Amino acid sequence: MKEKRSTSRPDRARISGLDLHVDVTGPGLRAALTRAVRDAVRSGRLTPGNRLPSSRSLATDLGVARNTVVDAYADLTAEGWLVAVPGSGTRVADRVQPRRTVAAAGEAVPTLRFPAHGLLPGAPNLAQFPRTKWLSSARRALTTAPHDAFSYGDPLGRPELRTALAEYLARARGVDVDPTRVVVCAGFYQGLTLLAQALKARRTRMVAVEAYGFEVYRNILRNNGLAVSAVPVDEHGARIDEVAKAEGIGAVLLTPAHQYPTGAALEPDRRNAAVEWARRTGGVLLEDDYDGEFRYDREPVGALQSLDPDRVVYFGSASKSLAPGLRLAWMVPPTALIPAIVAAKGDVDWSSAFEQLTLADFITTGAYDRHIRSTRLRYRRRRDELVTALADRVPRVRVTGVAAGLQAVVELPRGTEASAVRAAAELGLAVKGLGEFRFGPMSAETPERDALVIGYATPTDSAWAGALSTLCTALQTVTE
């Protein structure tokens, strides 16, 4: 489950006082960064007296050399835009008169964008992408690959990656799998698209999806000719009993480990009931294990798929564990569905062989496990800090859902969701209301809820404390 680029849309360009997020791409980094800061001051997004981040932390956040930032700051100081205050860092010069003009969005490459300071769900901490280790794996992969690896690939994906994933998924997620049943996809988006086409080919008409979820996935199903109905969700996960009562459902899309976004874990009785439903009706369960590795209060619950590999399609992805930009996901479907999935792929691999070989090396050398372990600690700490800060500063709200994943649900007093989102936005902080994920009408089974879905993984380390504090401030204003 994921959100797309929400933090980088130019139309949400905004900047908070002490956190400068500059997306500088393309050649001429120093000039681009200089222009970006200059434009921010000119347009009033940075105001006189604002302190800029240290060159070291901005360089880390942007992923550029520290000297690039030092040089850009020096240029701007020479031009009179900035002033270096001994012992207090670099600030916007006092004499600057902001002109409140807005630059045209996306005017030229390199593009410069000032995204909101955000706590949006759907992505990991990209500043912690393990570049050096990934590059080592890439080097080994490229050096040792047979020539044949550069040709049109097996539509199931590179055998090296399927072997590595099979071992990993069996060990870490309890998936019932061997390499011949792993299908590599260009992201969960492609995986679900392929599955929708395979289901359509076997005359499935309707897919039940959780009453809270990511709208894009419902659209994928619809765009591939499937009807979509809602399954109520409560604090124990999806109400499988409601699926069993309904007519005409051929498949159910579930997030058993950590319901997206409400955060419930599907309870054991319901896991069994789901598999029983599939066996009785010939239906298929789609298990979206988008963040299954990230459980903080206990060992992760193993995959539902292992209860019946002939009835459950397991989906996993590198988008939460590593980075969405890799566009690598995988599924373990029942053997009987594989020919239809291969046909939907057009009998060709859609994913870069080089990237697949790199991930295979990254997994088999243990770097993947190490990365999961270290990010798990970091996200766990952030979740704890979120819970503590809210308990401390905004006692009227409550964090719900299991201690897991990359986002948490903050339950609000009735009727305050929209004003909470607005209050945060006014402070330069982008957050999502739970209502954006809702599907289907309110009912006794799915009562109205007011809540925020807080993605605590995405901010850089330097932005996290400020974002959390801003969130608390915003929530104080609406709950007091």
Next chain:
Amino acid sequence: MKEKRSTSRPDRARISGLDLHVDVTGPGLRAALTRAVRDAVRSGRLTPGNRLPSSRSLATDLGVARNTVVDAYADLTAEGWLVAVPGSGTRVADRVQPRRTVAAAGEAVPTLRFPAHGLLPGAPNLAQFPRTKWLSSARRALTTAPHDAFSYGDPLGRPELRTALAEYLARARGVDVDPTRVVVCAGFYQGLTLLAQALKARRTRMVAVEAYGFEVYRNILRNNGLAVSAVPVDEHGARIDEVAKAEGIGAVLLTPAHQYPTGAALEPDRRNAAVEWARRTGGVLLEDDYDGEFRYDREPVGALQSLDPDRVVYFGSASKSLAPGLRLAWMVPPTALIPAIVAAKGDVDWSSAFEQLTLADFITTGAYDRHIRSTRLRYRRRRDELVTALADRVPRVRVTGVAAGLQAVVELPRGTEASAVRAAAELGLAVKGLGEFRFGPMSAETPERDALVIGYATPTDSAWAGALSTLCTALQTVTE
């Protein structure tokens, strides 16, 4: 236009006397190679007295360290399977009694496959993939990328790559383009799929395709709800006059620079007629410029797209210029079609950001141009050698089409195509008959032809001379 994996299908496992093609993947290269050769001798695919390739050339062909081959040969010599003959290399030992058993295909990873010695069209020389330069670009790309590059990407693709491609395509192919109009895709397969969906959305019903072409592409159009009709092809390319006469055609898929696979260049009058047709009818031209950089007798003809960027969708790809395994292609559609293409992509990028940044660096540093230049020389030499060898040894056949690309058409005496394919197969050489590419009935406009489509790019350098000689031998037997 491409063929998939035809040279590596285990069901075509075969080996010619002096060319050992072993696909060794996964860990344990030395053991795997040893087992592969041992199995080949046991099953009689290598017979006593057969000389094995030198360790240097086999290592190059397989993309493994030379020592791996030296060690494997040493193991096999110690076991008595091979014998080192001073001054004459390594041969299969005389005392070996072949057992004619066939090993089960794909029994375990690492997989070992003995593909046919082949001259199949559709892929470049993968042994010449510029691994070292590519890795340098990958290192620079990964080191300098902003963190944001690892997030969900712009559905049009990374701006760095779109900028690099726009500059390259304008310069090298005369495309009328700027970065905002470049759309990156996961191979031409995805590009055509997206276009088909965009055409369907604007109520196009029928797409005309050339009467010779790649069947997979016709199927993509059909699978997306479009009807497909045939345009006759002659030695001047597609018969645009026949498109103009027909009713109900909303788009035409063309290969103007080098008709696939017949090799004709679309003549200037027909290029103009195609654009006129599109303007008059509101139709769209799809220009598949799959190998436009490879012209040997003159400067390449520029893209048809420049005649009317509002009526032509330009498609290019890294599959012929670098390697299909990258899964990187691009299109430059009319601006008006871009929203429908983005919608078909689900508003998300499907291609690895890292791979896109690597190609962007590879282009902007000049490595792409250098690679094109050097492979152009190599392919040109191979085409010349093909023409010369056939003129010399098989005077009854004739190479047709312009001097360009990665494949040539060898015209055969009437009625001999099937027997030529069979004769080559009996000598362990996989080739394709032109008939496999034919679409639509024979007619006065599209008369019957007997020919082979010879892909001269794919063999490794060590396999090329043998493959060419085998081709001549096979054709001698059917034309004499």
